Amino acid sequence: MKRSINKVAVVGSGIMGSGIACHFANIGVEVLLLDIVPKELTEAETKKGLTLESKVVRNRIVNDHLQNALKSKPSPIYHQKFASRISIGNTTDDMSKIADADWIIEVVVERLDIKKLVFEQIEKYRKPGTLITSNTSGIPIHFMSEGRSEDFQQHFCGTHFFNPPRYLKLFEIIPGPKTDGEVLSFLNGYGEKFLGKTTVVAKDTPAFIGNRIGIFGIQHLFHLVKEMGMTIEEVDKLTGPVIGRPKSATFRTVDVVGLDTLVHVANGLYEGAPNDEARPWFQLPDFIKTMMENKWLGSKTGQGFYKKVDKDILSLDLDTMEYRPQKKASFATLELTKTIDKPIDRFKVLIGGKDKAGEFYRKSFAGMFSYVSNRIPEITDDLYKIDDAMKAGFGWENGPFEIWDAVGIEKGIELLKAENLTYASWIDDMLASGNTSFYTIKDGATCYYDISSKSQKKVPGQDAFIILNNIRETKKVWSNSGAVIEDLGDGIINLEFRSKMNTIGGDVLTGINKAIDLAEKDFQGLVIGNQGANFSVGANIGMIFMMAVEQEYDELNMAIKLFQDTMMRVRYSGIPVVVAPHGMTLGGGCEMSMHADKVVAAAETYIGLVEFGVGVIPGGGGSKEMALRASDQFHKNDVELNVLQEYFLSVAMAKVSTSAYEAFDTGILQKGKDIVVVNQSRQIAEAKKHALILAEAGYTKPIRRKDVKVLGKQALGMFLVGTDSMEAGHYISEHDKKIANKLAYVMAGGDLSEATLVTEQYLLDLEREAFLSLCTERKTLERIQFMLTKGKPLRN
Known part of the structure; x- marks a missing residue:
């Protein structure tokens, strides 16, 4: 049957419930958010003369939860105006409204008795055929639907979102005993396509897949840290970005999530999985018990493994259980990996270390390899689902089986035997069948070892994706040290940045020009996109700094002109x-997006012109483009100065959107032209599709603009008065004012006596001149140097 989701009811408005409601609002769905009625008045309500029958009182709990969510950082919603898609109510007065919902999601407290009461109430109003799911992290699904109608049970299953729902991509689907196959299929597709999730169908086993493996990993480390006499700083140093994990690593992550949350799941696993061979690892070490008794639960209680005192962050000594100044952790083994860019290539080096770090990695990876091999077929039949769950739910760059592949199957077995750990017999069967790795790449698709057939099978769901890692070598058209051009098929090529942090330097600019040359000669269109952590953090400011320090201004002028000319070629x-930005898209990366025929942005795109932070103005066409876009709005608005001022402030305040949707407000993305995709995995394929549409519609080379209206002295005067007052009020420094005035001169079109139509090249020349003059300023060089060494802007 055809099924669509237009309205969702979320029952339970706590942190998870409000987060789930916000994410459905993110994708345009109407949401009804419900919670219980308060049992008593607050002091403030009593003073106002309100009663328990007042609507505002009856909806107080749900309203407070939603408002707290909307104020939280990072925001659960792409744009604050999307909150209007959420209506609120309470489960006493408004439960009948769920009859209009296409999907009802229960997110109440993790107690089976309460959940069953809620389901009983829901069934009174739910219309037959409506999806009904529970967001639980551990209660067995088969217990929940007991006693419910046949239709309820057929349309019921678990759907486990990870917190925060906007940012963590894992979406576990856990069928109940009678869940209809059509329901599972629909939720699997909907989660991936509309919610932007990595969907994983899990078995109804304790903690499902993500938390089963993730909590084991943390508990194993808790025991390992005591066994090896390690500090929490050492463990966080070894379990963070160096192995492709979040910066918060292990102990900082637990502080953020809450120690009580982790303990709850660990205790549940200890009780719920009596036959788990690693059950002793789920017992709490003494230091965890002490922390729980002291209520040192992490960020929510002000202290956990770390504690902030004034400006200092102290660490917990696990031997004395007292807080002390942090100790810097350093290991010789980590030094050996500094020249290895990709975490997946570091694992062989890390397990070979001769110091404590090497020993730690050998022990921790051996424990993980043993555990995941023994969980198949208990929690899933397919090994790729474990890797998907850990990457999408815990932010790992590589899953356990991918890491095992990276060190080698035989080497992994060697590590296991050294620790007297067991592994599943299917591993031996795999090797005996001639399969020497868990994953292979075939015809641009990722294949995994299927245990039942003892053969490599294609990971399902890839047809909607283009995975650049899988085609880079076989479909490569051209490359240099900073860029690769791949043939995406159907006459479309892709330019992928491969520089450090995808900065835009000479090699990338060469790649852009080469890609356009090739596309104009032999192809139909070009996508500029990559699948790194970020699209691009901007121009190579290290190169700019060296030229400026050496006072090589002619060379710097040529470099900036090359950047501008390349953007104009785009x-x-x-x-x-078509440009496909995602993640951080700053400075030059933003300018490139602004010059595209179309932008296909990932929803999680943090884009802006941030050059003020390093003491310059946008010099790759960004300042020109903001003036041009303001000019295009003049005919729609009589107050031209106000329009120009809005675009000026977007640059002068170095505004960075917190989502692609916010970038429409700052003028970086354009309504009616640029689009947003929620699932980043689909982004390159979607960009290719739009490049094809543009090509097949009869694409014509645009005519260079000679009709940009600039306002001259009228606008310049307004800007200069504004920057004077900002400096006088100590809102900006003298150097900030100088940068802002340079930008004002460019965007006003100079000090022309009256409004005039000018060419884009005229504005580009002004922009380049202003950029170069700022590069001669000592304070600009200080800002660039500070950014290069400290990674954050200097206010001087």
Whole structure:
């Protein structure tokens, strides 16, 4: 049957419930959010003369929870205006409204008795055929639907979102005993396509997949840290970005999540999985018991493994259980990996270390390899689901089986035997069948070892994706040290940045020009996109700094002109150019997006012109483009100065959107032209589709603009008065004022006596001149140097 989701009811408005409601609002769905009625009045309500029958009182709990969520950082919602898609109510007065919902999601407290009461109430109003799911992290699904109608049970299952729902991509689907196959299929597709999730169908086993493996990993480390006499700083140093994990690593992550949350799941696993061979690991070490008794639960109680005192962050000594100044952790083994860019390539080096770090990695990976092999077929039949769950739910760059592949199957077995750990017999069967790795790449698709057939099978769901890692070598058209051009098929090529942090330097600019040359000659269109952590953090400021320090101003002028000319080629090539930004898209990365025929942005795109932070103005066409976009709005608004001022402030305040949707407000993305995709995995394929549409519609090379209206002295005067007052009020420094005035001169079109139509090149020349003049300023060089060494802006 055809099924669509237009309205969702979320019952339970706590942190998870409000987060889930916000994410459905993110994707345009109407949401009804419900919670219980308060049992008594607050002091403030009593003073106002309100009663328990007042609507505002009856909805107080749900309203407070939602408002707290909307104020939280990072925000659970792509744009604050999307909150209007959420209506609130209470389970006493408004439960009948769930009859209009296409999907009802229960998110109440983790107690089976309460959940069953809620389901009983829901069934009174739910219309037959409506999806009904529970967001639980551990209660067995088969217990929940007992006693419910046949239709209820057929349309019921677990759907486990990870917190925060907007940012963590894992979406576990856990069928009940009678869940209809059509329901599972629909939720699997909907989660991936509309919610932007990595969907994983799990078995109804304790903690399902993500938390079963993730909590084991943390508990194993808790025991290992005591066994090896390690500090929490050492463990966090070894379990963070160096192995492709979040910066918060292990102990900082527990502080953020809450120690009580982790303990709850660990205790549940200890009780609920009596036959788990690693059950002793789920017992709490003494230091965890002490922390629980002291209520040192992490961020929510002000102290956990770390504690902030004034400006200092102290660490917990696990031997004395007292807080002390942090100790810097350093290991010789980590030094050996500094020249290895990708975490997946570091694992062989890490397990070979001769110091405590090497020993730690050998023990921790051996424990993980043993555990995940023994969980198949208990928690899932397919090994790729374990890797998907850990990557999407815990932010790992590589899953356990991918890491095992990286060190080698035989080497992994060697580590296991050294620790007297067991592994599943299917591993031996795999090797005996001639399969020497868990994963292979075939015809651009990822294949995994299927245990039942003893053969490599294609990971399902890839047809909607283009995975650049899988085609880079076989479909490569051209490459240099900073960029790769791949053939995406159907006449579309892709330019992928491969520089450090995807900065835009000479090699990348060469790659852009080469890609346009190739596309104009032999292809129909070009996509500029990559699948790194971020699209691009901007121009290579290290190169700019060296030229400026050496006072090589002619060379710097040529470099900036090359950047500008390349952006103009993106705009005025003979083929459509679609740019696909995601993550941090700053400075030059933003300018490139602004010059594309179309932007296909990931929802999680943090984009802006941030050059003020390093003491310059946007010099790759960004300042020109903001003036041009303001000019295009003049005919729609009589107050031209106000329009120009809005665009000026977007640059002068270095505004960075917290989602792609916010970038429409700052003028970086354009309504009616640029689009947003929620599932980043689909982004390159979607960008290719739009490049094809533009090409097949009869793409014509645009004509260079000669009709940009600039306002001259009228606008310049307004800006200069504004920057004077900002400096006088100590809102900006003298150097901030100087940068802002340079930007004002460019965006006003200079000190022309009256409004005038000018060419884009005229504005580009002004922009480049202003950029170069700022590069001669000592305070600008100080800002660039500070950014290069400290990674954050200097206010001087």
